[in-house]
Amino acid sequence: MPYIKLESHLPGITGLLEYSKDTAQPIRDLTQVLLRGPSSLSEAERELIATVVSHGNQCVFCTTAHTAAADLLAGESETAACVKTDIETAPVSEKMKALLTIAKQTRESGKSVTEDSITRAKVAGATDIEIHDTVLIAALFCLYNRYVDGLGTSLPENEEYYGVLADRIVYHGYTRLPQGYDHLKGNNR
Amino acid sequence: MAHINVPDGVPGIRSLVMFRPETGQHLYALAEVLLRGDSTLTQAERELMAAYVSRRNECVFCSSSHAAAARCLYGEGDATVDDVLNDLDASNISPKLKSLLQIAGKVQILGKEVKQDDIDVARGLGATDKEIHDTVLIAASFSMFNRYVDGLASLTPTNPEEYKEMGKRMVQGYVLPPNNS
Numbered sequence: 001m002p003y004i005k006l007e008s009h010l011p012g013i014t015g016l017l018e019y020s021k022d023t024a025q026p027i028r029d030l031t032q033v034l035l036r037g038p039s040s041l042s043e044a045e046r047e048l049i050a051t052v053v054s055h056g057n058q059c060v061f062c063t064t065a066h067t068a069a070a071d072l073l074a075g076e077s078e079t080a081a082c083v084k085t086d087i088e089t090a091p092v093s094e095k096m097k098a099l100l101t102i103a104k105q106t107r108e109s110g111k112s113v114t115e116d117s118i119t120r121a122k123v124a125g126a127t128d129i130e131i132h133d134t135v136l137i138a139a140l141f142c143l144y145n146r147y148v149d150g151l152g153t154s155l156p157e158n159e160e161y162y163g164v165l166a167d168r169i170v171y172h173g174y175t176r177l178p179q180g181y182d183h184l185k186g187n188n189r
Numbered sequence: 190m191a192h193i194n195v196p197d198g199v200p201g202i203r204s205l206v207m208f209r210p211e212t213g214q215h216l217y218a219l220a221e222v223l224l225r226g227d228s229t230l231t232q233a234e235r236e237l238m239a240a241y242v243s244r245r246n247e248c249v250f251c252s253s254s255h256a257a258a259a260r261c262l263y264g265e266g267d268a269t270v271d272d273v274l275n276d277l278d279a280s281n282i283s284p285k286l287k288s289l290l291q292i293a294g295k296v297q298i299l300g301k302e303v304k305q306d307d308i309d310v311a312r313g314l315g316a317t318d319k320e321i322h323d324t325v326l327i328a329a330s331f332s333m334f335n336r337y338v339d340g341l342a343s344l345t346p347t348n349p350e351e352y353k354e355m356g357k358r359m360v361q362g363y364v365l366p367p368n369n370s
Contacts, residue, residue, distance in 0.1 A: 003308045004318040016322075022222050023326055030215035037211065058301060102340075110339025111247060118192045128193035132209055132341065139336035146329035149300025150292075151322065152308075 003152040009185045011156040012061035013148050014165075018181060027143075031174040034137050041130055043170075044073035045096055048083055049103045049137045055084045056107045059145035061155055068166035095124040099134045106138035192342045200344045200351070201250035203366055205337060213365055216334070220363040223327055230320055232360075233262035234286055237273060238293050238327045244274055245297045248335035250345045255331075257356025285314040289324045296328035 006015035017024040035046045047070035054062035067084075071077040082090035087100045098121035105112040113135070121131055156162065168177075195204035206213025224235045236259035243251035252274075259270045272280040277290055288311040295302040303325070311321055346352065 003303070003305070004322055020319075020322060020326070022226060023219065026215045026218035026222065030212060030219070033211050033215065057299060106336050106340040109246065110336040110341075113192070113340045113342070115192075129209065132193050132205070133212075135340040136209075136212055136337055139333040139340060142336055143329045143333035146296050146300040146332055147326055150296040150303045150325040150329060152303070152305070 001152070002154055006151075006153065007181075008154075010181060011154050011161065012065065013144060013153070014181065015153060016147060016151065017176070021176075024176070028174050028176060030140060034133060034140060036173045039129075039133060040127065041099075041133065042073070044070055044079075045092075045099075046133075046137060047073055048080060048092070048096070049100065049134055050141050051080050052083050052087070052100055053103055053107045053138045053141040054145050056104060057142065057145035057149075059149050061148050061153065062141065062145050064162050065165050065169075068162045069169050072166045072170050093124070095121065095126050095130075098124045099126060099130065102131065102134050103138035106135050107142060110135075110139075190342065191344065192340075195341075195343065198344070200346050200355075201254065202334065202338050202343065204343050205341060207366055207368060210365060210368060216337075217363045217365045219330060220334075223323070223330055225362055228319070228323055229317065230289075230323060231262070233259055233269075235323070235327060236262055236359075237270060237286075238290060238324060239331050240270065241273060241277070241290055242293055242297045242328045242331040243335050245294060246332065246335040246339075248339050250338050250343065251331065251335050253349070253352040254355045254359065257352040258359040259356075261356045261360045283314075285311065285316055288314050289316060289320065292321065292324050293328035296325050297332060300329070 002015065004019070006019050010018055017028065035050065036043060039046065047066050050066040051063060051070050054066055067080045070080040079091055083092065083100060087097050087104070090097070092100070098117065101117050102113055102121060105114065105117060118131065191204065193208065195208045199207060206216060224239065225232060228235065236255050240252050240255040240259050243255055256270050256274060263269050269280070269282060273282060273290065277287065280287070292303055292307050292311060295307060308321060
């Protein structure tokens, strides 16, 4: 049971964003720019950053949802599974390894990001904007993970829910559905 | 030196949002609605939460600036902000605010640290769902802001007078700085 009264058909973050729409708006807008806006990092790569951070923060809802989104975007599930286990041996570029390491350090604390890991990313070809966006995506998921778990939100009763959610955030994005979410009542628990 | 090429001499988050206004505008909009929007928690109480979480994250820029804003809002000569930052348990604030700050402190560690008991205590002292929600979201948001500011090693002023001025400006609202200033 969530710690505050949320709509029962909306698990995880989805109920919180409907509970408080005035705070949801800038959070949705920020996420849309960072994860779906113009970027030299692919959408799949940005979802991997979200996945690694959510996994490190032990947030089951966000980890499962963003793993599903990363898998859908990449067309395979090996990469996301590997980065959660060990960044260095995962099948990603040297630049992504460096950026995922920065994300992991940001998750611990802003102060944990080292000069060495920034230098490694720059040597591997990362631009200032890519480094900026990596740190901000990691920081944003430190917000999401704490919001979702700090209010004790519920997990979906059915694993298939994550597939539906991944489909929405890949093909629609992070903005609110124009029709709202009432159509999910009864069939998405 | 910041890790990326932000404007010279501009402190903290201000330099980062000038570097990337596409994301900065939404960060400032979030701060504005959380800390200045309608709430039964006063603006002073919300700034205090921001300062408290930032202090726990050892983010000097955010803790100093939000403490300055909170001092402005509590009023000259009021020791609440420093009392809370020095020792929450011993501070002379309402039991309800103390219970909410305790929840904020748990959120700072990790979302999972917040237990039903913590919520029951706050509720027993009169906290509403909305107040509990806002407390958790403020604490979560500053867990983001602090990491953003320190993760990119943005400039952290050391002169307390600079923060005093910042605090006064923050009380007026969170407005994205112009691109070329």
